[in-house]
Amino acid sequence: MKTSMATVCISGTLADKLHACAEAGFDGVEIFEPDLLAAPESPEEIAALAGRLGLSLDLYQPMRDVEGVDDEAFAAVLRRADAKFRLMRRLGIDLVLCCSNVATATIDDDTVSADQLRRLGDLAAGYGIRIAFEALAWGRFIDDYRRAWRIVELADHPAVGVCLDSFHILSRGHDPADIGGIPGEKIFFVQLADAPRLSMDVLSWSRHHRLFPGEGDFDLTDFTARIVDAGYTGPWSLEVFNDTFRQTDARRTARHARRSLRWLEDTVSRAMPDAPAELEMLPDSAAPSAVDFVEVKAEDTSGVEELLGQLGFTSRGRHRTKPVALWTAGKARVVLNEQHARGWDPRLAAIGLEVDDVEAVDLRMRELGVPRAYRRTYAAEERLDGAIAPDGTEVYWAQAADEGDPAWVREFEHGETELATEITGVDHVSLSQPWDAVEEATLFYTAGFALRVDSSTDVPGPQGLVASRVLVAPGGGVRLPLNVAPPILAAERAGVALPQHVAFVCADVRAVARAARERGFAPLEMPANYYDDIAARFALSEADVDELRDLHLGYDQDAAGEYLHFYTRTIGEVFFEFVERVDAYAGFGAGTAPVRLTAQGRR
Incomplete structure (x- = not known):
């Protein structure tokens, strides 16, 4: 599979951009004309640099407004095209993208557009250049790839074919099934972009909100498979207009982009019974079944130890070779790490996931090219494989134990006898994301661990909306809400400005709250107005509401069940939540989140 990317992406x-694409492993690039116009290097120097880097120059783009015009305007098109074709010869590029007219079109006639593309093809052929005609989703008359293909058929010129762009086709809801009617040799180029489903004008949607494959709502697997079936053998190129990607480090974004194409190649090869040999599958993923551990790291973790003791966790001792402690309650395991943490306040530094095939995950992560996490491990200690998520969190995976504790727990010594507790495990881990990392993080977890996006919502807080995207594993054993702070908060701390938090699931959260209070625990206090609203919204008895108020419990219910929970106060950059899910409730108490954010802000 030959890979390419438009230079506008980064x-x-x-x-x-050329250096970044080469380092990320792309085979070629599309040259976006404004990038060339702003470059101090000559076209020959750009071509030579690409050659030294091992990159092909696959496409020059865009040539706009070339058809559907009167004779006088078309004469100007030919003069402009002649100059661009001579420039392309200097670059060594033999394919140009021509977009359907959005500005100067005055003639809505397929035969006129076809004749003008034919004449443009004659000019291009004299330079050894071909034309890839693309229907823009906001084209004046031509906004559908099927009409673009009819015009190319009418033009009937060997130097004129079509470019198929997933955004222009899928954003308009056009059925990709008719791609099968286009001969593969007349599909001159393919551009790929994902996107979220948004209700806005398609031009703004395209210019600001495209995503890399696997990060949005488009079915790119089906789209790409149809093009493969049609016999296309050219480059698979990314054309992603996104404000975030064009502001962040080019090398990181290029690696992110290349990873998305590798994921897409895998999904297409799995979807096609007779996929071409050049489409290679990734090693199978072993989706996690549960959270193995969470790790809080700080120079001094004693405050977290005190809090865990109040909440009913048991100290399982210190690690025999490292300044690391372990606290457990049921299958919930919290590692407290003071190694290499000078000056750190408590923060969530790592999570561990239980999988049924460690080697499969390791191979898949290596093939995806994700950065690896390293920890010194001695001969008698269990080795944990891990990767570094885009937000810096270390994510480890370990073989799920058939029963009892995982093997690494035996490395902790001089622990106490486990206390009886209503806490049974980890319900979810909320990971706050820097503004520029949430899309990359989504791909990291979906491509690497086969998690899926379950829901997205915006939670109002005292300083703006917190965008939350929930990723879940098949079976629901792992839930990872990814949260992005409002810009005002992100600016305050140059990245993550929301505390991370871990939610522990309980068989009886009221009992956990009462027992913790008896040990001196002080929960995050919820205001009286909140409980007045609960009494109004839900058919609870006065005694039930009084109990919620007394224990500072949050409450929610839906058609499937109920959700009861309480929060600790924030220590450093982390806090804990304790939840009880009644029946099949699958949410996260979204109605309580704005109240919690305000309460945390007051503190």
């Missing part, structure tokens, strides 16, 4: 100068 930040920097044209030379910077």
Whole structure:
């Protein structure tokens, strides 16, 4: 599978972009004309640099407004095209993207557009150049790939074919099934972009909100498979207009982009019974079944130890070779790490996931090219494989134990006898994301661990909306809400400005709250107005509401069940939540989140 990317996808100068694409492993690039115009290098120097980096120059783009015009305007089109074709010869590029007219079109006639593309093809052929005609989703007359293909058929010129762009086709809801009617040799180029489903004008949607494959709501697997079936053998190229990607480090974004194409290649090869040999599958993923552990790291973790003791966790001792402690309650395991943490306040530094095939996950992560996490392990200790998520969190995976504790727990010594507790395990781990990492993080967890996006919502807080996206594993054993702070908060702390938190599931959360209070625990206090609203919204008895108020419990219910929970106060950059799910409730108490955010802000 030959991979390519438009230089518009990433930040920097044209030379910077070429270096980033080469380092990420792309085979080629599309040259976006404004990048070339702003470059101090000559076209020959750009071509030479690409050659030294091992990159092919696959496409020059865009040439706009070339058809559907009167004779006088078309004469100007030919003069402009002649200059661009001579420029392309200097670059060594033999394919140009021509978009359907959005500005100067005055003639809505397929035969006129076809004749003009034919004449443009004659000019291009004299330079050894071909034309890939693309229907823009906001084209003046031509906004559907099927009409673009009819016009190319009418043009009947060997140098004129179509470019198929997933955004322009899928954003308009056009059925990709008719791609099968286009001969593969007339599909000159393919551009890929994902996107969230948004209700807005398609031009703004395209210019600001495209995503890399696997990060949005488009069915790119089906779209790409149809093009493969049609016999296309050219580059698979990313054309992603996104404000975030064009502001962040080019090398990181290019690696992110290449990973998305590798994921797409895998999904297409799995979806096609007779996939071409050049489409390679990734090693099978072993989706996690549960959270193995969470790790809080700080120079001094004594405050977290005190809190866990109040909440009914048991100290399982210190690690025999490292300044690390373990606290457990049921199958919930909290590692407290003071190693290499000078000056750190408590923060969630790592999570461990239980999987049924460690080697499969390891192979898949290596093939995806994710950065690996390293920890020194001595001969008698269990080795944990791990990767570094885009937000910096270390994510480890370990073989799920058939019963009892995992093997690594035996490395902790001089622990206490486990206390009886109503806490049974980890319900979910909320990971706060820097503004520029949430899309990359989504791909990291979906491509690497086969998690899926379950829901997305915006939670109002005292300083703006918190965007939350929930990822879940098949079977629901792992839930990872990814939260992005409002810009005002992100600016305050140059990235993650929301505390991370771990939610523990309980068989009886009221009992956990009462026992914790007897040990001196002080929960995050919820205001009286909140409980007045609960009494109004839900058919609870006065005694039930009084109990919730007394224990500072949050409450929610839906058609499937109920959700009861309480929060600890924040220590450093982390807090804990304790939840009880009644029946089949699958949410996260979204109605309580704004109240919690305000309460935390007051503190």
